[in-house]
Amino acid sequence: MKPTRRRILQTAVVAPAAAVAAPRTADLTASSPSSLYASLGVKPVINGVGVVTVLGGSIMPPEVIRAMEEASRYFIPLPDLEKKVGARIAELLKAPSAMVTCGAASAITVGTAACLSQGDAAKLRQLPNRDGIRFEVIQQKSHRSGYEHQMELCGAKIVSVQTRKDLENAVNERTGMMFFLNKGERDGEIKSDEFIKFGKERGIPILNDAASDATPKENLWKYTKQGFDLVIFSGGKALRGPQSSGLLLGRKDLIDAAYPAMSPFGGIGRGMKVGKEELCGVLAAVERYLKVDHEAEFRELDARVASIRAELKGIAGVKADRHIPVIANEVPHVTVQWDESARRLTSQQVVEKLMAGDPPIHVQRPGKGELLISVWMMRGSEHQIVGRRLREILSS
Secondary structure: OOOOHHHHHHHHHHHHHHHOOOOOHHHOOOOOOOHHHHHHOOOOOEEEOOOOHHHOOOOOOHHHHHHHHHHOOOOOOHHHHHHHHHHHHHHHOOOOEEEEEOOHHHHHHHHHHHHHHOOOHHHHHHOOOOOOOOOEEEEEHHHOOOOHHHHHOOOOEEEEEOOHHHHHHHOOOOEEEEEEEHHHOOOOOOOHHHHHHHHHHHOOOEEEEOOOOOOOOOHHHHHHHHOOOEEEEEOOOOOOOOOOOEEEEEOHHHHHHHHHHEOOOOOOEOOOOOOHHHHHHHHHHHHHHHHOOHHHHHHHHHHHHHHHHHHHOOOOOOEEEEEOOOOOOOOOEEEEEOOHHHHOOOHHHHHHHHHHOOOOEEEEEEEOOEEEEEOOOOOOOHHHHHHHHHHHHHHO
16 A cells, blocks of 8 residues: 555654553663663652652553543543543542643642632732732641642732630631641641631631542542531542642532643643643543552552561561551552661661662651661562562671
């Protein structure tokens, strides 16, 4: 068949995906060769920390990659796609409304912009100028997370409180929002139900940052049903969508007010661009996540935990336990503890030895003589490598 210009162009569109028979994502590990990363001088690592941005979040499943690849082939009206994807996600997650953001941190910014502007386009355009704006955001001191800058980008002033009396005294005509850090529930004196009730009685919108709390999956609709006006989840963590994606769920009027604060509009979040690929990718991730057999996944994680603990059994003075965080990343982890002075080995030294190996292993170090190991993002036999390396280091 004689090639035509149209046929050549059509082939060029699909050829890159079909020409390279890449290995399945599930078959790859930190030890798998990568010509891309090798050419850049970057070494893949075993992720024993979990779904954290600093290690790239999570690994996108084939369904997500396929959705993003297909989305990349076409031009579409982006605002229309944003609304359609948001509506579909809202339906799936039983929320009044939803939108995709450029990560969970950008959801804080556009959510704050929506609350401070109250749907007033003129007020939104003037941010971070505070003139005529209810710019104060009430936050419990124990809920400070380092992400306050995402609110301050909008001109917000953070008002810290600790007690119920502090909360009552903090409210005035400048109060525009109340901020709740979901993983701080146990630390704060004012619990979520009381915080919500207080805000509702005074007509103050309440934003809940639950970025790392998509496990168990029921959490994806738990907090909107509980009464939070806006709820944030990361798209690139437990959901395993694109790393640069987040979800903002909640009241329709506030989501409608948040859209103009995002790209492609000219609002405070213009630099927080969400492409058509991320929009379709995170939708595919949500659809997949709701179908996953989470009980089977949990059993697999427990088996990895048991494997690491078995490797460390019998090492004098070393204790390895199974641990599930109460809030945030509620999946099986391993805690490893020992007396640093007795073993003449610090947890920092162990971390350094793990990172210096091949492949490098990254874990958390909560304190002296203590490691916290997430097996969630490990693949293949990586958990066995971690167990063996820990045994070698702690036995020496």
